[in-house]
Amino acid sequence: MTRDEIFANIKNVLVDALAVDEDEVTPEATLTRDLGAESIDFLDIVFKLEQAFGIKVNKGELFPDNVTQDPEFVQGGKVTAKGLAALRQRLPHADFASLGENPPVNKVADVFTVDTLVSFVERKLASK
Amino acid sequence: MRWLWIDDILAFERGREIVTLRGVRPGDAPLPHHFAATDAPDRGAIRGAGSACPVMPASLIIEGCAQSGGILIGEMLGFRERVILAKISRAEFDLDAPAPCTLRYRTVLVQLGETGASTESEIARQTPGASEWRPAGRVSLMFSRLDRVAPQAAHGTSSVVFGAVFRELLQRAGIDAPGTPDHAANPHGSARAAEPTRKADD
Structure with missing residues (x-):
């Protein structure tokens, strides 16, 4: 296809x-x-x-599932470097580059x- | 107000299909306050009564389909999880349901996933003196497995639906409900419903 x-x-x-x-x-x-x-x-x-x-x-x-709720991955309403790495690793079809560093967690949905x-x-x- | 919007389970096939009935009676609580949007004959209005004839609200017909789907899904999960209606994907109605009449919901399980499920229901209506069931509508629903998607929200909540009347409805159809709140206290009628219990008449 x-x-x-x-x-x-x-x-x-x-x-x-x-x-x-x-x-x-x-x-x-x-x-x-x-x-x-x-x-x-x-x-x-x-x-x-x-x-x-x-x-x-x-x-x-x-x-994403249980990434944005994990306190290790999200701190102060922003995605940590570790959180971004986890997202990239778990969801390779999505382009997280546009988010930049430490993006607000509510911006993650915009990637999809x-x-x-x-x-x-x-x-x-x-x-x- | 009644919370249970199905009266009987006509047929049940585990993981595939459930056929339920709902009698629409003149004295039902919501009917005196709910009227058809139109008295057009092709909507099934009672001749001569027109829009003065109260009808079963479509929202409660959807709830009847949801409760039917809830049984179908809940039984697959041993009635141990909270399964809630999450989305009405589609609801189309061809006929109104004026009292008295009987509604039949034939509901099939389309998908059962890790976090939710989907069902499709075909609604048919039979009026007194008529032997035929007329197609009355179609409803597609999505359900969420609350314990999986939001365990914090599910924690401590009790089931509104699984009261004694609902359990009795399941028992009459031979559907075991081990996960319902009062099963341990009243475990009667525990025949496993792995096969169709009764066939629905067409």
């Missing part, structure tokens, strides 16, 4: 899960700020990706764009 085909399928997933218009789903669109995803929507997206692509997504594999999902699915399909 090509990257364009993956994107087309992900667009359908997001239109269904988030009740957004097709033209809102661009590669650069962030799931939370641009498409209005809330916490439960992330589970919905995971379920729909599993169905659409025939893959299994483990807890914490696509989106439509393109992030495409990269994730591309990796998963390649490893099947």
Whole structure:
């Protein structure tokens, strides 16, 4: 499956899960700020990706899990260097470079764009 | 106000499907205060009654589907986890449900994951004197396994749903509920529901 085909399928997933218009789903669109995803929507997206692509997504594999709540990784509302390293190691499909050093924890969600999902699915399909 | 929005379990197949019934009666608490948005005949309004005929609120039909899905998911988890309705992914209604009528919810488990689950329900309606069940709507729901996603929030909370009436409903259908609060005190009707208990009539 090509990257364009993956994107087309992900667009359908997001239109269904988030009740957004097709033209809102661009590669650069962030799931939370641009498409209005809330916490439960992330589970919905995971379920729909599993169905659409025939893959299994483990807890914490696509989106952060127990990283931003860990006091060792987040201090004073900002992600520590250790926290960023953990995010990079656990979520290699996401680009955390744009966050800079010690980013506010509420900025972490901005990293997750439509393109992030495409990269994730591309990796998963390649490893099947 | 009643908290239980299903009256009976017509069929149950572990991990796959549950079929439940809900009787809509003129005296039900919410009905005298809730009326159809339209008296269009294709919405199933009672002839001559028009919009003056109270109907079952769609939100409570969704709750009935959620309780049905909750049983399906909860049974898979031994009723030991708090499973809560987290998202109404889709809710479409073709017919209103004026009293008296019976609603049937056929709910299938679509996915059960580490942190949540999803179900899809087909709603059908039968009116007195009619033998057929007419399609009345579709509801897709997502559930969160609260103990997994927010253990702090789940800690110390008790189940509102699992009262004696709910447990009795499960027992009548032969569904064991070991994780429900009063199971140890009243462990009757503990036949394991690994096979369909009854078949729903179409």
